[in-house]
Amino acid sequence: MVSIEELLERVQQAETETGRQWILLELQMSQMPEALVSMLWAAAIPHFFDAQVLAALRPELADEAETLYESLQALTFVEEFPGHGHNIHELTREVLLSQLWQQNRTEFLSLSELAANYFFDKKTSPEEDVEFCYHEILGEEENQRGRLLDRAIDWWTYYQTDRIQFAIQVCSEHEAAGRLVSFGLGFLRHLRGLSKSREANYQDAEQLLKQAQEYFQSIAFKDWRYLTSLLRDLSSIKQDQGDAQAAIPICKQALKVSQEQLGENHLDTASSLNNLASLYWAMGRYEEAEPLHQRALKIREEQLGENHPDTATSLNNLASLYKDRGRYEEAEQLHQRALKIHEERLGENHPDTAISLNNLASLYKAMGRYEEAEPLQQRDLKICEERLGKNHPDTATSLNNLALLYKAMGRYEEVEPLYRRALKIREEQLGENHPDTANTLNNLASLYQDRGRYEEAEPLYQRALKIHEEQLGENHPDTATILNNLASLYHDCERYEEAISFLERWRKVKLQRRETQEQSFARRIHTLGKLYEKTQRFDDAASAYEDAISIIKRELGAKHPVVRVWSGELARLKKKITKQKQQKT
Secondary structure, eight states: OOOHHHHHHHHHHOSSHHHHHHHHHHHHHTTSOHHHHHHHHHHHSSSSBOHHHHHHHOGGGGGGHHHHHHHHHTSTTEEEOTTSOEEEOHHHHHHHHHHHHHHOHHHHHHHHHHHHHHHTTOOSSHHHHHHHHHHHHHHHHHHOOSHHHHHHHHHHHTTOHHHHHHHHHHHHHHHHTTOOOHHHHHHHHHHHHHHHHHTTOHHHHHHHHHHHHHHHTTOOOSSTHHHHHHHHHHHHHHHHTTOHHHHHHHHHHHHHHIIIIIOTTSHHHHHHHHHHHHHHHHTTOHHHHHHHHHHHHHHHHHHHOTTOHHHHHHHHHHHHHHHHTTOHHHHHHHHHHHHHHHHHHTOTTOHHHHHHHHHHHHHHHHTTOHHHHHHHHHHHHHHIIIIIOTTOHHHHHHHHHHHHHHHHTTOHHHHHHHHHHHHHHHHHHTOTTOHHHHHHHHHHHHHHHHTTOHHHHHHHHHHHHHHHHHHTOTTSHHHHHHHHHHHHHHHHTTOHHHHHHHHHHHHHHHHHTTOOOSHHHHHHHHHHHHHHHHTTOHHHHHHHHHHHHHHHHHHHOTTSHHHHHHHHHHHHHHHHHHHHHHHHO
């Protein structure tokens, strides 16, 4: 037995507090039964434990788990963990983990794998759900079963940002203790990037995802989805920052890896096809998007079946593309089929069913079939409120969509309270400076503008503009939208100089982004010409008219009525300019 003098000498010689704590703990453990010591090492692995957890970690002691659990509770450093049994005090647990990692890393990893398997199916509470991630990350570079990725995808898909942040917090313990290798370090940065993305901190998100990519370069992948999902997320971050051109090669790289490493008919290939198609769709490159969406749909139908929920997702994506191209009948058939699948396979009140309801309602709204759209949109909102919560960000989206429908129907009195509820949710859940908050501010301001409530609209537009400039940048498409809306507001208020200022800023963004060939651009430049003319800036007006006519002529043809009207306006203005010059001379 160690004497008090020897013990004190060892404690004094220890270089760290952890070392001193281990000396005292080791002495205490030397006086415990062997089975209790074995179970104590196991109990240190998870953040909390009960008899069932202990039995899973020490199957050879499963018959004694209840008794040993009671014995552990009698130890001074074991405390109650609300809702999940007990835990070892943080400092003592840190000492045990440090010693086990140094002395028997194989045992540490073996216990972690058993813990991951135990917690894998336990998703009810955030603590259990995240505990799986905490253990799985240690062995995943070697195992690469993909369970960790699938869990992160579920959290992201269903907006469980709190669980992503919780997972980052607990997995950072491994990072701080030096227990993560390249895979774990990369995956943790991927999670951090996703969290930053949800906060609309896109620059930090991009840097984190690029760091993850660097770590992944040294990994011999068995499950290539870890890389392809990272690439797809990186491309989405680029798109969120308004740089769609930079997103394309990253999307293509993800597709190339999916096809070459997993196969042309693999489900991950379908995901990569879908992302590239969605990018083209957002850029208005419909001809390139359609065959990609069709390929993704075909893969999912063949691999999963025609009535699988993921097949329904592809149906919805292709239908939305058809809607934007004015192919309403084709879109309706696909949206209805997707809704039927979701209702039958997931249930009438599932959040994915709500997405299909919203998509079909959006189509009917575009077709002017408001009476059919309303009950679908109301069902969508009801599901979100009941299944996700009245203050969930997706509920805010449903409120916003119902408000847009009522606005199109002219039911203005019902629109405002919906927008205000959506704004309150987004401010509370996402933050006052989140781009989604800015979008709701923009929608509410647009409502006030339409109703002639200009003084109320202006500060909302200005606040939305400030958010977009700070969070997304001055050259982002969403920033350009607010600039255009403010110009429209000042035009309605007959504050022409201010309208010109914002429309010029809008034009500058469009020119920098090389988005100047659409009819919508030509029409706004024509409006700018009108404003120049109203403020006696005739040369600027003539130049704006010429630019607008040049674009619209390419789009519609030289004989189109709009071209003729605008050309007539330009001719009239040039005569006026000539007459003024003659009068001066």
